[in-house]
Amino acid sequence: MSAPSRILVYAVYGAGKSTLAARLAERLGLPWHPVDDLLWQPGWVEVPLARQRSRIEAICRGERWILDGAYHGWRDVPLARADLVVGLDYPRWRSFWRLLRRTVRRLVTGEEICNGNRESLGSVLSRDSVLVWHVTAFGRARRRMRAWQADPAGPPVLLFRRPAELERWLADLPRR
Template identity: 65%
Template sequence: MTYRRVLLYGVTGSGKSTAAARLSEVTGIPWHSVDDLTWQPAWVALPDDEQRAVFRDICAGERWILDSAYRAWLDVALARADLVVGLDYPRWLSFARLVRRTVRRAVRQEVVCNGNRERWRAILSRDSILVWHARSFARKRDRMRAALGDADGPEVLLFRRPRDLERWLGQQPSTTY
C-alpha cells in the first residue's frame, strides 16, 4: 500500500519526532512538527480551536507526516491518515529517553520550539514533562492499542522495540510514496 498521510503516535519521549524526521527524509513526504505548531513562546499552548484549524488545514493536504496528535484534534488526523505508526515501547524505555533528552536540553539550554527552553524549575515541578509522561502513559498506550482494533480507521503498525521501527524505516523506499 502507498502511504501519503502518516501519523506517528506514542507516549511522551518515545521518539516520535525523530522517527517522523527520518521517515520524511526517506520518503520526501513533508513532516510537520506538532510542538512547533502548538507551543508558542513562553510555553503557551495555542488554544484548542486554533490547533484544530491548523491541523485541519494540514490534514486536508495530500501528503503529510505528523509526529503526534493532541486530544483536541486527534480525530482530524485519524480521519485523513493512511497509516498510524505507533511507538508502543516499555514505560522504562520512553521515560529514560525523556529524562536524558530533557536534562540534555536544560544543561545545554537548547531551543526546543519557538524560542522555548527546558528550565530546571519546570522540570522539577508538578507540571513537568516527566510528570506528564507518568500521567499520560497508560491513556496513550490504550489509545494506540485500541486503534489496532478499529476496522474503520487507518492501518496501524505498532512497534514494541526501537530496532523493529529502525528495520521498517530502512525498508521505506522513496519511490513507494
C-alpha cells in the same frame, strides 16, 4: 504496502515521535509538521484549542504530511485522513529513560524545543513537567494506540514494541 503519504506518528512523551517523523520525512520526501510548533507560542503559552484544530485541519487537507502527535480537541482530524499510524509502543522504562536523557541534555545545552521555548529546571521540577506528563499519560497512550490498531474502521496502525522492529521496517520502506 505502498509508501504512505499521510502519516501520524504516535506515542507517549519521549518515545521518539519527532525523531521518527524527521526520519520518515527524509526517507519518503514528505513534509513533516512538528506538532509542538503548532501548539506552543513563545513563553510556553498554549495556542487556543480552536486555533490548534484549525492549523491541524489545514495540514490534514493536504495530500502529503507527517504529524508527530495527536492531542485532545483535534485527534480525530489526522485519524480521519491518515494513510498510516505508526505507534511507538515501547516499554515504559525505555520511553521514560529516553525522555529523561533528552530532558537533561536540553537543560545542559539550552537547546530550543519550539518557538523559542526551552526546558528549565523550574519546568522540569514542576507539576507540569514533561516527566510527570509521561508517567500520567503512558497507560492512556498505550491503550489508545492498541484500540486504534484493533479498530477496522480506522487507518492501518503499525505498533513497534522495540526499536529493532522499527529499524527493520524503516529499512524496507521505499525511498521517494
